Each structure stands twice: as structure tokens, then as C-alpha cells.
Amino acid sequence: MHVLNRVAFGPTQADMQHVGAVGIARYLDEQLHPERLADTGMDARLAGLQTLRLSSREIAEQFEIPQLQARRARKQAGLKDGNTAAAGDSVQNVQNNQPTPEEQRRANQVVIELSEQKLLRAVYSERQLQEVLVDFWFNHFNVDARKGATKFLLTEYERDTIRPHVLGKFRDLLEATAKSPAMLFYLDNWMSADPNGPHPEAGAPPRFGRFGQQRFGGRFPQPEQVRAQGKNAPKGLNENYGRELMELHTLGVDGGYTQRDVTEVARSLTGWTIQNPRLGGGYRFDARLHDPGAKVVLGHAIKAGGGEHDGEQVLDVLARHPATARFIATALVRRFVSDTPPPALVDRVANRFTQTDGDLREVTRTILTSPEFLTPAAYGAKTKTPLEFIVSSIRATAAAAEDAASLVREMRELGMPLYFCQPPTGYKDTADAWVNTGALVGRMNFALDLANDKVGRIAVHDREALADGGLAALLGRDLSESTRSTIERATSAPQKIALMLGSPEFQRR
Secondary structure (H helix, E strand, O other), rough: OOOHHHOOOOOOOHHHHHHHHHHHHHHHHHOOHHHHOOHHHHHHHHHHHHEEEEEHHHHHHHHHHHHHHHHHHHHHHHHHHHHOOOOOOHHHHHHHHHOHHHHHHHHHHHHHHHHHHHHHHHHOOOOOOHHHHHHHHHOOOOOOOOOHHHHHHHHHHHHHHHHHHHEEEHHHHHHHHHOOHHHHHHHHHHHHOOOOOOOOOOOOOOEEEEOOOOOOOOOOHHHHHEOOOOOOOOOOOOOHHHHHHHHHOOOOOOOOOOOOHHHHHHHHOOEEEOOOOHHOOOOOHHHHHHOOEEEOOOOEEEOOOOHHHHHHHHHHHHHOHHHHHHHHHHHHHHHHHHOOOOOHHHHHHHHHHHHHEEHHHHHHHHHHOOHHHHHHHHOOOOOOOOHHHHHHHHHOOOEEEOOHHHHHHHHHHOOOOOOOOOOOOOOOOOOHHHHHHHHHHHHHHHHHHHHHHOOOOOEOHHHHHHHHHHHHHHOOOOOOOOHHHHHOOOOOOOHHHHHHHOOOOOOOO
């Protein structure tokens, strides 16, 4: 039960039987190799979510561009007809030009369908560890759907950037996120440029100004010449991504970098941009925007004239830095073992990270086979996030979900709207973020609605069997006397089920 509460999104009766039959060691090995697990049932469950199979360009063409065109047409029509309305009214409405309800529905469809697939996979996929890790790494490299074009780039970001790399090499995952249009847009690196540019493309003849001076001169700017410009400046160095790359993605806030390192990393990554972000374009390197000068990052010298390779060298340095090994080890141990990561385990996991050149499969294996992970002290030591609570409730009750749209709404109600975490830190996975009176009342309300088939098109079957002990067997530990006596006073099967799902024991994993 402990393993299924950490490696999976909570136990099911079928999983309990399977792990009991094959043993924990074999189950962990199966989950560490999701490519070997047949998961054909997911295809049918996801078949109706049409946007999941689209590229960012196709999503932009079908959802973003028609909306922009419609709003532009309304604005033009409104300006022409403004004299027929009350004074100032039509022009003001045109200037505000809010999307129509249908346009809003279409715009939201992409993120809603992405949220539905996340929930359906978490509930029903045989590849449970993969889904847990996709959630972990998306959160680690968080982007917020509310920022401009990001919501139309999210589907590719999770599907093609995060998911394929969660059990691969960290360096590959780091580069995939660094070159992802979603990340480039969210943290503004697509706009970051050498303030002394633009520079001529390689091989292009020099251009001359009015008085004969050569434009985009051939000299390399020195570091002191580089100055960060305003957040909304059309050109200039933008340090947002460079800072978060070190603070949140690799080294950690105490990783030993300086403000000078932030600037040097930002300089190295100038020119890493997007081809037409509003049209769903992909990553491209634009040499005209790149700072070609020499740089020094964390003591590592980067020679002048390296172009795109400057940024790749930075990723090499960061991915293999000892502080990164410790930062990633700490985050993973916190996710799988305890809100207070055991120092000895963090040391061993960080060493394994370094020994394997950031092999995330082996790093994860080290955690899941450790004495610290399997010790009784770790049982129930973590508090479920709203995602873990909702998904584990569906899994424990074997509820049948015809669609997950209602669960997307429930996630918002419980304070964890999927893909809408604004800060780049992502959602916290420690108890202090989720344990409060209001949150527990919200969870109990969800449990009551689920037990009474009032959560959208989701049905709980065999209520009597669940109420008579089937569900209690999945709680993972003995019920307290207080919880037991409360459940015994229930007057119906749905009430019993709700009280078990809302119990303090079920809130922990």
C-alpha cells in the first residue's frame, strides 16, 4: 500500500493483487520501464480529446488565429458603426473587445482537454510511475497557461518535451525545456537579445550607415557593456529565464551562483527564440540577436563567437554541477519520501546522479529501493495534494469516468487548477501548502458528491461492498478509534464511503 501510494496515484484493488502476486521489487522494475507495459486502454479513453494530437501550429490555426481575426473584424465593424450607438458606448466596447462566450469556450478547450488527459492518465494508466514523474517534472519546469500564447504551446510542451524525458538523462530534459516555445515564451527568453545588436548573419556582407560607418560592427561587446533592459522592452537582455534556470531548474537558490552568473547565462542564451510564437512556431536560433562576446559562467570560460553553442555549454555546466545533483536529489526525495528529506538519502541520490551523468531512471530507482523509502516511518508521512486526493479517490472507489471535465472543475475548487500555477516555482508538494480547515471541508464535500454520483459523469458502483470493508482495506493503515467510530455512525453506504475518503487517514499517502 505504501509503494502504491508513492509510486502510483494510490492503490486499486487490481494493483494490490498484482503487487501481491509479483512482489514489490518486480513491480518497481515494471514501473521504471513504462515502455514495456501495455497501456492500450488509454487510447480509447483519450480518443475524444482531439487537441491532444495537434501540433502547436495546428492549435494556433484552429483556436488562436480565428479568434484574433473575429475580434479584429468586430473592432473594425464597431468603429464604422460607432455613431449609431449611445455616445461613447460602441467605441468603448470595441476597444475592450472581449471574446464572445463561444470564443472563450474554444480558447479554453485546449487547456481543458489537456487537463482531462492528465486526470484520466493518472487514474487509469498502467504506467503509474511515469504519470507521477510527468506531474513532478512539469511542476519542476512549470509554465503558466494564463500568460499569452503559452496555453497554445502547452500540449506540445507536456507531450513532446516533458513526457519523453522523465526517465532519461537530466541534461536532455534540461535542453528540451530550454528550447521549448512554452518555456521560451513563459520566461521571456524568446525576446532576449544582445543590446549591442542586431548583428549581421554569418557570411552576409557588411552594411554601412549614412556616413560610411559600418553597422553591427565586428567587435565583441565586453560584459560591462551588457545592460538588462525593462521587462517589456522590444529588445535587450532579459534575465528572467537565466535566473530561474539556475535558481529553480538546476542549482537551487543556494547553489553558489552570483548576479554576474545570471547575466552571463542570459548573454549566452540570447538568440534562443521562437519562430512566430502566436502562430505556434518552434524553436530557432537567431544569430542576429545573440551576444557573440566571451563569457564566464560559474568559472567556466566560454570563448567568443560560439553562437548557439554558448547556451549549450551553459546547460552542460549546469546539468553536471554538484549543486544541481543535490538540488534534484532533494526535490525527488521530498516528493517520494518525506517533506523533510533524509540527508543520508539525499547524499546517496546526489552521488548516483553524478555517477550516472544524470540518469533519472537510476536516480529514481535509488530512491524507491532505499531503506528510507521503505521504512515504516515513511508510511503516511506525506499529505496528498488536491490532484493526488481526487485521483486516489477515483482509483480507490473504482469509479467509472465517462469524461474528466467535472474533475477539472473540482481541481479548481480545491485550489489547484491544472496548468494555471502562476509562479515558476510550481505547486508545493508539502503539507503546509494544503492542510487547512477550508481545504479539508472542500475535500469532504467532494467525497460526498463522489459517493452520491454527483460529480459529473462519474459513477461509483458496488457501494455496499466498498462500505463494508473494501474501501477501508485501501486506506493503507489502521483507522483511528475516532475515525472508526465516526464511520460506524453512518446511516448509508454513500455516507460511509464519503467519511472514509474524507478521513484524516485517506488524506495521507
